[in-house]
Amino acid sequence: MGRKTDAASRLAAALAIVLGTSEIPLRLRAWDGSEAGPAGAPLIVFRSRRALRRILWSPGQLGLSRAYVSGDIDAPDDVFASFSALSSAGKLAEPGPFRRPTVRELAFLVGTAVRLGALGPNPAPPPEEARIVRAGRRHSKKRDAAAISHHYDVGNDFYGLVLGPSMVYSCAVWDSEDTGLEAAQEAKIDLVCRKLGLRPGMRVLDVGCGWGSFALHAAQRYGADVVGVTLSTEQAALAGKRVADAGLTDRIEIRVQDYRDVEDGPFDAISSIGMSEHVGGEQMPAYVSRLHGLLRPGGRLLNHAISWNAGPTDPDPDSFIPRYVFPDGEMLSLAETVTALEGGGFEVLDVEALRRHYALTLRAWVRNLEDHWEEAVDIVGAGRARVWRLYMAASALGFETGLTGVNQVLVQKAGGAEPPLRRTDWI
Incomplete structure (x- = not known):
């Protein structure tokens, strides 16, 4: 299928590792127009390589959230169906610490980023993130x-x-x-x-x-x-x-x-x-x-x-x-x-x-x-x-x-x- 299907299929494999599942019930579209995933499934669009970089630096809920808030990832179809599929695959709604990739999985993710030209420094968080609020004693x-x-x-x-x-x-x-x-x-x-x-x-x-x-x-x-x-x-x-x-x-x-x-x-x-x-x-x-x-x-x-x-x-x-x-x-x-x-x-x-x-x-x-x-x-x-x-x-x-x-x-x-x-x- 050539390079046109390569980005999306590699993204799917990487996202499955991040979510801790064997497969994801989503259709992915990459920045190059390629697609992967089951037909008729909710669509998630990776608009840039920066989306993958955010996920690699912060695997799990935080990286995905930053990618969505910044517009690097979009859910153009039914937002409830898309978020439900992501949540059911990776338990993203739970507030506890997210599962961290193993050393082997991390090596695969880094290799994927290299092949897709997404390797680079950690992108700055979106400005909507409440970083300054944490100054001082909690609940003062x-x-x-x-x-x-x-x-x-x-x-x-x-x-x-x-x-x-x-x-x-x-x-x-x-x-x-x-x-x-x-x-x-x-x-x-x-x-x-x-x-x-x-x-x-x-x-x-x-x-x-x-x-x-x-x-x-x-x-x-x-x-x-x-x-x-x-x-x-x-x-x-x-x-x-x-x-x-x-x-x-x-x-x-x-x-x-x-x-x-x-x-x-x-x-x-x-x-x-x-x-x-x-x-x-x-x-x-x-x-x-x-x-x-x-x-x-x-x-x-x-x-x-x-x-x-x-x-x-x-x-x-x-x-x-x-x-x-x-x-x-x-x-x-x-x-x-x-x-x-x-x-x-x-x-x-x-x-x-x-x-x-x-x-x-x-x-x-x-x-x-x-x-x-x-x-x-x-x-x-x-x-x-x-x-x-x-x-x-x-x-x-x-x-x-x-x-x-x-x-x-x-x-x-x-x-x-x-x-x-x-x-x-x-x-």
Whole structure:
């Protein structure tokens, strides 16, 4: 077949070694136009020799991620099918350290790079990689602020394209797969309000308030007075504007503030929606203690968080999510979260698993991004848009396979009124 088929077939052999599999369920197209792999399989395009060089220098998830974010690799067909095939072949979704090639395999990879003219120095990582965030002590207030800024301060207009008018950046609650995203997000926020037992005049703390959607709903629909705190200056700016536009500045206060610095309790209820993933396992007891101390007796806390369902593991700091998406983020198991909450003096009232709901939410966000791709690229650049596309599509697959989950854990501080005998307050 000559040189026209040589590049793609050699790439296929090299990628199989990197993924630790005998064959890959993908069709590969090389920079020279050659192709290899089963007909009808999802297509992965290697646009330049630099893609192979990135993978050789960082075998596994990080090298592949860098190649995709930089545009050296593309998945022009169904992004979910392509990422699913890669993940199933090499377990790329798992956060633990990736399998390193043996000496013999490494020699083959280097030889492949020589034959394809891809041997050379390690290419610089894409600028979207969060390298500077790692300065300082892990989960110090300064480092947490930098990590939050990396993820959330990328432009409110960009998030508006992805999230839609609700501006809610956490799992929605769907009555069915046909429920629209906006209705599903409103249902989730209302469910949280009901679980917290909100009533007019109650004082509520929203930890990690995002763009203010929960605060607005709690004030408008339930008559609550809400303090929302976030470390993102861009989130706070838009949340404050939304509050002012709604005429609710007397009922809602938005602060750029670390929850550890909140001193004006007590609160009747606390919502923490998609925030505790930023806390870290070692800091969970302090997080729980802090929120427990801010609640009045009998007050409720709703902790809504992604969970790691595949057993205990040490997260790999050099995998895609910590490098590009959530620096210093940590997923705990549901058992670890419940243990921390009970250990901090809370009584568990309810646990609801929403794994399938997050898969639907992420697929809706990916559709929004792809429907507005050119506009998104204009706002944040192609690299950042590709980071979010990879992150959301891969995360959807993680929820669909059960690798990850998401749970709402409702707890109550001792004292005050007894909880209802059954869930009639929120079902």
